[in-house]
Amino acid sequence: MSPTAVVILALAVGTYAFRLVGPVLHGRVEVPARVQELASAGAVVLLVALLATGALTEGGDFAGWARPAGVLTAGVLAWRRAPFVVVVLGAAVVTGVLRAVGVSSG
Known part of the structure; x- marks a missing residue:
């Protein structure tokens, strides 16, 4: 059995x-309740870190102002309980318009 197959099998069994x-x-x-609270807080922190990384960087560099503006628009629309399609389209429109007028670079 190849080493790759062994690793895949080990990961499958572990999962x-x-x-x-x-x-x-x-x-x-x-x-304990404290551990449950910390686990919940940890999940939120990881999600925020993932969002920030995806919204602000591209290839290790700053992604420009258009993408964070689109993410901020999506966040506001989601907070205002807009339908999902409106949230996605709003973010895409804001990002697209800003890039079209040349605001894409940092």
């Missing part, structure tokens, strides 16, 4: 085992 642990240990292990 399955990791997913199986939840139902098997449910009700048997008590997670």
Whole structure:
């Protein structure tokens, strides 16, 4: 068996085992409230970091002002509970217009 196949098989078994642990240990292990709060906060921090990285950088450099403006527009529209299609189209229109008028570079 090739080393690649071994790695893929090991990752598959590990993933399955990791997913199986939840139902098997449910009700048997008590997670303290503080740990649950920290896990929730950690998830939010990771999502914000991913959003910031995707919105502000491209290839390790600043992506320009058009993309963050589009992301900000999407955030405001989502906060105002606009339909998903409106959020996506609003962000695309703002980004497209700003790039069309030359605001794309940093």
